[in-house]
Amino acid sequence: MKIDNHNTDQAVLAELGRRLADYRLQRHMTQAQFAEAAGLSKRTVERLEAGESVQLVNLVRALRVLEKLDGLDRFLPDAPANPIDLLERHGKVRQRARPDARDEDEESQPWRWGDET
Numbered sequence: 001m002k003i004d005n006h007n008t009d010q011a012v013l014a015e016l017g018r019r020l021a022d023y024r025l026q027r028h029m030t031q032a033q034f035a036e037a038a039g040l041s042k043r044t045v046e047r048l049e050a051g052e053s054v055q056l057v058n059l060v061r062a063l064r065v066l067e068k069l070d071g072l073d074r075f076l077p078d079a080p081a082n083p084i085d086l087l088e089r090h091g092k093v094r095q096r097a098r099p100d101a102r103d104e105d106e107e108s109q110p111w112r113w114g115d116e117t
Contacts, residue, residue, distance in 0.1 A: 014051030016059075021049040023066045038065045 001007070001015050024034045024045075031049070035042045038061040047054050048062055063069045 010051065013053070017049040017051035020062055020066070023068065024049075027066070034062070034065060038062050 001011070003012050003015055007015070024031070027034075029037070031045045032042050034040075035045045038045070038058075040058055040061055044054060044058050045062070048058060060069065060072075063072065
């Protein structure tokens with residue numbers, strides 16, 4: 001099944017669970033072995049594969065064991081820069097604060113107490 005916006009939430013979860021189980025089986029792992037490798041309980045793996053609701057961190061742990069975590073970067077890439085922000089910053093270079101011109105003049109003069117006339 002292709003996952004898209006037309007699927008119900010439950011259908012998407014069920015499909016993700018089926019795919020996780022397929023990848024686990026390709027690695028010749030039992031649910032208990034997979035759970036231990038991911039730091040999860042066997043019951044959590046059962047819930048994942050059944051398409052039941054679990055904490056997001058459990059999905060991340062499962063994907064890490066399957067070496068599929070990098071797929072999340074393709075799944076939800078960084079948002080592109082806002083074009084308006086880019087236009088506002090275009091041509092503007094951040095400038096450092098420059099010392100006060102008066103300070104520069106004073107540094108070039110020899111030091112005095114200030115009470116001389």
